Amino acid sequence: MNGASIVQKHQNLEPVHLGQKDIPLVELPIGTIKPQFKISNLKVSYGAKEVLHGVDLDVFANVVTALIGPSGCGKSTFLRSLNRMTEVVRGTQVEGEILLDNENVFRMDVVKLRRRVGMVFQRPNPFPKSIFDNVAYGLRINGHHDSLSEAVEHSLRRAALWDEVKGQLHKSAYALSGGQQQRLCIARALAVNPEVLLLDEPCSALDPITTAKIEELLFQLKSSCTIVIVTHNMQQAARASDFTAFLLDGQLVEYQSTRKLFTTPSDPRTEAYITGRFG
Amino acid sequence: MLERVNATGLTPSFRPLRIYWERLRRGDEIAHVLTLIFASTVIGVTALLVYQLWIQSALSRQKFGWAFFATRVWDPVGGQFGALPFLYGTVVTSAIALLLAVPLGLGTAIFLSEFSAKRISDALAFLVDLLAAVPSVIYGLLGIFVLAPLLRVWVEPVLRSQFGFLPFFRGPAYGVGFLAAGLTLAIMVVPFIVSVSREVLISVPREQREAALALGATRWETISRAVVPFAKTGILGSVFLALARALGETMAVTMVIGNDPKISASLFAPGYSIAAVIANEFTEATGSLYLSALIELGLVLFLLTFVLNGLARLLVLATAQRGGLLE
Ligand SMILES: Nc1ncnc2c1ncn2[C@@H]1O[C@H](COP(=O)(O)OP(=O)(O)OP(=O)(O)O)[C@@H](O)[C@H]1O
Ligand SMILES: [Mg+2]
Numbered sequence: 001m002n003g004a005s006i007v008q009k010h011q012n013l014e015p016v017h018l019g020q021k022d023i024p025l026v027e028l029p030i031g032t033i034k035p036q037f038k039i040s041n042l043k044v045s046y047g048a049k050e051v052l053h054g055v056d057l058d059v060f061a062n063v064v065t066a067l068i069g070p071s072g073c074g075k076s077t078f079l080r081s082l083n084r085m086t087e088v089v090r091g092t093q094v095e096g097e098i099l100l101d102n103e104n105v106f107r108m109d110v111v112k113l114r115r116r117v118g119m120v121f122q123r124p125n126p127f128p129k130s131i132f133d134n135v136a137y138g139l140r141i142n143g144h145h146d147s148l149s150e151a152v153e154h155s156l157r158r159a160a161l162w163d164e165v166k167g168q169l170h171k172s173a174y175a176l177s178g179g180q181q182q183r184l185c186i187a188r189a190l191a192v193n194p195e196v197l198l199l200d201e202p203c204s205a206l207d208p209i210t211t212a213k214i215e216e217l218l219f220q221l222k223s224s225c226t227i228v229i230v231t232h233n234m235q236q237a238a239r240a241s242d243f244t245a246f247l248l249d250g251q252l253v254e255y256q257s258t259r260k261l262f263t264t265p266s267d268p269r270t271e272a273y274i275t276g277r278f279g
Numbered sequence: 280m281l282e283r284v285n286a287t288g289l290t291p292s293f294r295p296l297r298i299y300w301e302r303l304r305r306g307d308e309i310a311h312v313l314t315l316i317f318a319s320t321v322i323g324v325t326a327l328l329v330y331q332l333w334i335q336s337a338l339s340r341q342k343f344g345w346a347f348f349a350t351r352v353w354d355p356v357g358g359q360f361g362a363l364p365f366l367y368g369t370v371v372t373s374a375i376a377l378l379l380a381v382p383l384g385l386g387t388a389i390f391l392s393e394f395s396a397k398r399i400s401d402a403l404a405f406l407v408d409l410l411a412a413v414p415s416v417i418y419g420l421l422g423i424f425v426l427a428p429l430l431r432v433w434v435e436p437v438l439r440s441q442f443g444f445l446p447f448f449r450g451p452a453y454g455v456g457f458l459a460a461g462l463t464l465a466i467m468v469v470p471f472i473v474s475v476s477r478e479v480l481i482s483v484p485r486e487q488r489e490a491a492l493a494l495g496a497t498r499w500e501t502i503s504r505a506v507v508p509f510a511k512t513g514i515l516g517s518v519f520l521a522l523a524r525a526l527g528e529t530m531a532v533t534m535v536i537g538n539d540p541k542i543s544a545s546l547f548a549p550g551y552s553i554a555a556v557i558a559n560e561f562t563e564a565t566g567s568l569y570l571s572a573l574i575e576l577g578l579v580l581f582l583l584t585f586v587l588n589g590l591a592r593l594l595v596l597a598t599a600q601r602g603g604l605l606e
Contacts, residue, residue, distance in 0.1 A: 192495065
């Protein structure tokens with residue numbers, strides 16, 4: 001699918017329903033949603049192997065955008081380009097343009113960019129420190145040393161973990177269960193108040209109850225930040241996101257409001273994928 | 280256990296033997312017994328060593344008792360033996376060695392694992408491993424012919440004029456002495472610290488680095504506050520290894536420490552170490568008390584190594600607890 005028709009798709013977007021399940025739907029005309037990220041012609045290669053072949057996509061502010069697609073199609077790569085984590089891997093080349101609030105991310109100070117665009121990884125990766133120190137990590141390297149406890153509590157509450165860990169904040173993060181560790185990583189990312197939160201399959205190792213908690217969390221978070229989530233779980237994308245982008249072999253196939261993509265996909269490949277006929 | 284019994288489908292009375300036979304055939308039991316034998320050998324040799332040191336030093340222990348540790352005199356002719364100067368020399372030279380080698384080694388390891396290109400890192404690591412394999416007598420030669428003159432002519436006079444207010448840097452510059460021995464030991468143990476720490480740092484999972492970077496940590500913040508803390512235990516392991524080597528090093532120390540059983544605050548002064556005195560005087564030890572005193576020194580060195588390693592391990596436990604690694 002070429003760039004022109006994707007732009008067309010954007011214009012075709014129907015009024016968006018910002019809401020889910022039995023929560024009252026809010027109808028918003030397309031004009032009131034502003035793009036936070038504008039990505040054009042993004043190409044990423046590892047060495048000689050190009051894995052994203054020119055992706056154009058706008059990520060809208062204060063909504064949840066889901067990235068779906070078969071394994072190896074480049075979802076993680078796409079996500080990691082947004083906060084330039086691609087640069088951590090040697091031999092990676094990134095081409096194209098990514099604007100964050102109309103500012104070119106490749107000309108920004110990478111440290112500042114990553115403070116604005118937080119990330120939660122597929123596998124929970126807490127530091128071998130106490131729960132408190134994990135959440136406070138980002139604050140400390142940002143030079144905040146006062147009222148850390150309030151900030152830590154606030155972040156843990158936002159990540160729906162506070163009730164489970166209060167009173168044992170000095171305990172090792174490694175003593176937590178996988179789901180708790182993942183929420184700890186979310187709290188750690190939230191502590192620095194990012195404008196955008198990137199989540200790479202945050203629920204892949206979690207049970208349904210914890211998954212539901214995290215989805216609930218996403219819903220609450222989007223009033224204060226923009227969320228991009230990679231998921232292999234179609235139900236999750238359908239439940240928890242407002243927009244969905246379908247990637248296939250490094251190409252953007254379809255980008256729609258979630259409701260439309262899952263009910264009336266306009267590309268036969270999308271339909272094949274969401275109905276489980278390939279991938 | 281139960282499943283296995285059911286699987287073999289044997290009558291109850293035959294179970295234990297048949298199960299044993301079954302396991303033996305699978306190699307389980309052989310591996311178990313063999314490794315058990317090897318493990319007991321290690322313990323056995325250590326026990327034998329301590330036992331021999333203990334009984335062969337009986338004469339000296341009975342004559343001097345605990346005073347052996349507090350006596351400064353080492354007089355083979357007069358039959359007076361005390362371990363203090365040697366203990367002092369061993370501890371001081373090892374301390375100098377670690378003080379110099381730990382920052383140098385850790386810095387090098389961080390450079391090799393985090394900053395340098397992989398090709399350079401691998402090449403240098405190979406070189407460092409080679410250095411670790413160089414026989415200590417070669418380092419001794421380096422100490423005698425290069426370090427000692429350098430210290431006598433340049434380093435010690437400068438230290439004295441700049442830091443002479445400290446008791447460590449006073450007195451005549453001999454060249455050979457505590458400082459020369461400590462420096463030689465430092466050069467010898469740096470490769471251990473570099474080699475082990477580099478490996479440990481390289482094996483810190485990428486997720487840990489990415490976690491810090493994604494929070495907006497700079498490269499240095501990532502290294503100093505995520506990578507190194509994660510590798511802390513392994514790095515300390517390399518320091519223990521270095522300490523053990525420094526405490527027991529014989530040849531190189533003998534060549535540069537001056538071999539004079541004296542206790543001086545000045546690091547420029549000559550001294551003696553436990554390992555060095557045993558090596559030097561063992562062959563000429565006439566009389567059973569003399570020999571017994573030397574063997575007791577061996578026992579002391581063993582205990583010293585034991586105690587210092589134990590203390591170091593306690594330190595690790597304490598820091599691990601503070602870092603929240605343990606419950
Ligand atoms: N560090 C790397 N070096 C080389 N190739 C890589 C690297 N990381 C990813 N790739 C390749 O890039 C392609 C896209 O990878 P990516 O991780 O973005 O896929 P993904 O859509 O996230 O897959 P999954 O759903 O399995 O996580 C894959 O073919 C992968 O083999
Ligand atoms: Mg992925």
